[in-house]
Amino acid sequence: MSNISDNHSVNSSSKAVRLGTRGSALARWQANWTAEQLHAQGTATEIIVIQTSGDLEQNESIINIGAPGVFTKEIQHALLDNKIDVAVHSLKDLPTESIAGLSLVAVPKRESYRDVFVSLIAENIEDLPPGSRIGTGSQRRKTQLLYHFGERYRVEDIRGNVETRLRKLEQGDYDALILAEAGLNRLGLAGKIRSFLELPFFLPAIGQGALGWEIRHDDRRTAELLQSLNDESTFAAILAERAMLREMRGGCSAPIAALGTVKDSILTLHGRVLSSDGRKRFDAIQSAPLSDDPERLGINVAREINLNDSYH
16 A cells, blocks of 8 residues: 655646655655646646655665665555556666556656766765775665775765765765766755766666656556657667666666667667676677667667676
8 A cells, every 4th residue: 555645736626637756855856847847738737745665764775675666666556546647756766577557658858867976075086085985875886886996995885865865975974975966956956066977987777867657558648648748769768778677687776787878860778787796897789770669679788788697
C-alpha cells in the first residue's frame, strides 16, 4: 500500500491529472515543473506526495535496503491502484524491468547528464590531499573513482537528499562530494559546484538528468497530454541506455554507466562497466540512425560488453 504523506492541488478540478512524486525538494521540483508544462497547455493537475522505502531508510546503504525500486515502487503501486495518473520519476532511479499494466510514455528534454565535484577545500578532484573522504552513494561513481585514483582517496557511502549531503559536507563529515549537476541546477544550488567530471573521464548513470512520465498503459487521455511534451531524441537515448542496462541485468546500483547522444539524426550509445574494486573497466560505443529501434542499439552495446569478461 502506498503511503501518501501529503496531498495538495494546483488548479485542481474533477478532471485534474494527478501527479505522484517523492517528497524530497528535488522530486517536488520535478513534479511542479511537470505541472507547469501541463498547465501551459490548459491541463489542471494535482500533486500527491508518496513516501518510498528509500526515503524512509536514510541510514542504510541503497544496496542493503532492497534496490532496485527503493525510490519508485510505492509510487508505481499508487499508479496501479488508480490513486495517481502519472508517476514522475528521476529516470536514473527507475528500474528497467517493466511492470505489467504500466508504460513509460514520455520523456522531456534532458537536463545536464554530468556528475560534478563539490568541495570546500579543493577546486578539482585531482587537487584533494591523499586520504580525503569523498562521499557518494553510487557504486558507479565509486568504482570510476577507484579506477582513476586507486587508494589515493577514501570513497565513503553517503545517504540523504542533496541538502542533507551538502550539510554533511559543511559539517566536515566529508572532504568532497560527487553529485549530479541536474539536481543542483534544479534546486538553485549550481553555485556549490567546483568543477565538472567530463567525458570520457566520468560516464553518468543510466537516465541521469532525465525525467520520465509513467502511466497506466490503457490511459489514452493522459498519454496524449504527455506525448506533446515528449522530446524524441531524449526518449530514444533513454530507451537505448535502459535497454543496455536491462540486457546486462544490472540494477540502478550496479557499477554500470551509459550515455546516449543524438547528432545529425544518429544515436550514439557509450556504455561502460567496471569491476567492483574499480581495477577493471570495459567500454563499448555503437551508433545507429535515430529512426532505428533504440532498444536494439542498447542490447547490441550490452552484448559487446558482455563478450569481454574483464570486469567480472
